[in-house]
Amino acid sequence: MTAAGTAATGSADRQVALAVDVGGTKLEAALVRADGTVVDGTRSRRDTGPAATFDSMRAAIDAVVAHALAGLGADDELVGAGVGSAGPIDREHGTIVPVNMPEARGFDLRGAVRESASAVRGAEVETVFAHDGGCLALAESWLGATxxxxxxxxxxxxxxxxxxxxxxxxxxxxxxxxxxxxxxxxxxxxxxxxxxxxxxxxxxxxxxxxxxxxxxxxxxxxxxxxxxxxxxxxxxxxxxxxxxxxxxxxxxxxxxxxxxxxxxxxxxxxxxxxxxxxxxxxxxxxxxxxxxxxxxxxxxxxxxxxxxxxxx
Amino acid sequence: MTAAGTAATGSADRQVALAVDVGGTKLEAALVRADGTVVDGTRSRRDTGPAATFDSMRAAIDAVVAHALAGLGADDELVGAGVGSAGPIDREHGTIVPVNMPEARGFDLRGAVRESASAVRGAEVETVFAHDGGCLALAESWLGATxxxxxxxxxxxxxxxxxxxxxxxxxxxxxxxxxxxxxxxxxxxxxxxxxxxxxxxxxxxxxxxxxxxxxxxxxxxxxxxxxxxxxxxxxxxxxxxxxxxxxxxxxxxxxxxxxxxxxxxxxxxxxxxxxxxxxxxxxxxxxxxxxxxxxxxxxxxxxxxxxxxxxx
Structure with missing residues (x-):
């Protein structure tokens, strides 16, 4: 999809992605290897819910992103961050417009993940954003039933x-x-x-x-x-x-x-x-x-x- | 979409395509230039209708294709044939499965146009086939309202x-x-x-x-x-x-x-x-x-x- 240039610089079996998934009740993150396996110990979650605000979303993202990236091995190559969110979203601007989290409407989710990951890494982390339904379909097409x-x-x-x-x-x-x-x-x-x-x-x-x-x-x-x-x-x-x-x-x-x-x-x-x-x-x-x-x-x-x- | 290799061999302003459109009541053909204009005098039509058979379809295609290709100028480069048909179609096999022309169900429309055009030209004419709704959408996106x-x-x-x-x-x-x-x-x-x-x-x-x-x-x-x-x-x-x-x-x-x-x-x-x-x-x-x-x-x-x- 993207990151082909980056991907070409390293051995595929050491490539990992930071994955973030945001829903109406929780958000979570993990590291995922190029073969689709989740790296042991990198997955964690925080609650979101109807009262979520920009600040609470940012704090939750910082926490799960830091936890995931702490699991990055010395030989691992981070190719970027992929972010899925419950819809509707505004993909062009990287924002979410959730129906059931009114205070979080307009939150720059893509920017928050990029900033959080880039701060931990000390370098810009390429971040790609999509509707969680699209992520699901990609996963199903890659390793699942389609x-x-x-x-x-x-x-x-x-x-x-x-x-x-x-x-x-x-x-x-x-x-x-x-x-x-x-x-x-x-x-x-x-x-x-x-x-x-x-x-x-x-x-x-x-x-x-x-x-x-x-x-x-x-x-x-x-x-x-x-x-x-x-x-x-x-x-x-x-x-x-x-x-x-x-x-x-x-x-x-x-x-x-x-x-x-x-x-x-x-x-x-x-x-x-x-x-x-x-x-x-x-x-x-x-x-x-x-x-x-x-x-x-x-x-x-x-x-x-x-x-x-x-x-x- | 296709024919990029062919297109690269000639000047764009001399490129023309053979276009064929098949509906429930008529089929027609014409030559179309790379700027989307129909070449004068190349457009003609034949009736189809509910009683259409494989033989009547083939004869009608031969007639409109021959008429269109007769209008090809000495300097024109024919880049291929595009064929649109009322659906449903079977794009993989090039056949039509029209609801309202029972005797024409399974007719190899793409093959018939390719054979007809190739016979007139004395060389294989690359032929691409699609649903007429797809052709309409392409035309609208190229030169129309979208x-x-x-x-x-x-x-x-x-x-x-x-x-x-x-x-x-x-x-x-x-x-x-x-x-x-x-x-x-x-x-x-x-x-x-x-x-x-x-x-x-x-x-x-x-x-x-x-x-x-x-x-x-x-x-x-x-x-x-x-x-x-x-x-x-x-x-x-x-x-x-x-x-x-x-x-x-x-x-x-x-x-x-x-x-x-x-x-x-x-x-x-x-x-x-x-x-x-x-x-x-x-x-x-x-x-x-x-x-x-x-x-x-x-x-x-x-x-x-x-x-x-x-x-x-």
Missing amino acids: QGAETSLSIVVSTGVGGGFVIGGRYMPGASGNAGHLGQVHATPDLTVEQVASGPASVAWARTQGWTGERGEDLARDAQAGDRIARAAIERSAQTVGAALADASTLVDLEVVAIGGGFSRVSDDYIDLVQAALTATAQHDYSRRTRVVRSGLGDEGPLIGAAALVLR | QGAETSLSIVVSTGVGGGFVIGGRYMPGASGNAGHLGQVHATPDLTVEQVASGPASVAWARTQGWTGERGEDLARDAQAGDRIARAAIERSAQTVGAALADASTLVDLEVVAIGGGFSRVSDDYIDLVQAALTATAQHDYSRRTRVVRSGLGDEGPLIGAAALVLR
Whole structure:
């Protein structure tokens, strides 16, 4: 993606990237090697949350960046920093415009990571910034379930719903770095995909039907035990995601879609239900052919994806 | 896009491309110069239609290709052939899979143009194939209303609804060459954008409301004269297209959308109505900012776009 010039100066097996991932509830950092492995002992996290401010974000970044860089070995070559953040972002200016952290809107995240890392290193650290959905898609394409695909979308179904595109091996950022926000596409004229199909939305819907559990894990357990409403809530989520993916594939012409995130594991057949809904809903042969697969990433996926911004 | 090696051998102002555009009712060809102008006297057309067969397609292509190539000057350098076709297509195999020409499904359009042109020239003519929506988007980005935009979608609203993406100056084909089929995205769970918002769909809806005209031109005239139903039919189309574009921009993050096609001229404010619907419907600031503009192309747009496949 970038840093090719830098990368050419050292042996690939000593190259490492600083990876930073910022979400609505936490931010974390680690060092990631050129083979996609996280360097032992370099990963740490701090809470963010709705009350996050510019100052609290800066302090948290300083802490996790310093911790990660302390793990850099004498022979390691730092090729740069990759930063992923929950959207929306403003990629041109390096800022975040999060919906759920009002005091942090406009925060120069890219600049904060660059300054923090450069201060520790005593030299400018090249820093590349992207939407976390784009990072996820890059990681999935590099080491996960969409390897080898020319055109893929990778999403999470969790508290939110969203993802990113990889086309020809490259992350597709869109005009402002926000391509991949599937969750804010409409499922009905009044509701978005996220408002119908996320974990919390599925729990809330089940409760309106008389179910009395409280969390996605409760839905999973009760559906497994034969509860009709819990099962219907899961099917409703998968149907909505599948229909949205059918339209996404009609529009963008996707070879494969990878799905991860906590709520995608609510049932063993969640991916199959999404595939069935996509195939039943898509309007052209080419979009009906789009494959839906389970994510091949673990919980290090977002950091690996952020690292891929400078390693790949 | 391609043919860079070939292009380097000659003076740019003598370079010409053979352009072929295939639709559901006609196919045509012309020579197009490196500045995007059609060479006088080289454009001709033949009917296709629902009864088209492999043989009738081949004969029609032979005729329009021979006519176009007869206009090649002694100093002109033919850099290749660009072929656009109504979708869906199979870009890998060069074939068309049209919904409305059942006997022509699987026809090797790219091969037919290459054979026809190569036979006339006595040498292999490099031939590049794309969806006509992609050609349109390329032409719009080259010489039309999306010039300078990093990420654009160009569509037509006519008998059908569809288009293509240009990202970073390049046409984005998708996995099988079909990215841009906005018309087959769902407007409601039961109806696609095209089934609600095309010219024929708008006429049909107005008739269910008691209007008695028969064509898009009638709708335009009656709405202009103050007919309430005719006006409502136009607003309904624009609302549907705008809402679909809002979701498309949320998903793909578009800077600008250009709209052409006969039905987009049904009222002077059609583009404004689409923009208003997009802005009102989009769920993020970045997608609300997407600009909707009128196409900057004339009726040569599809041929210019096909030529751009080898000239750009």
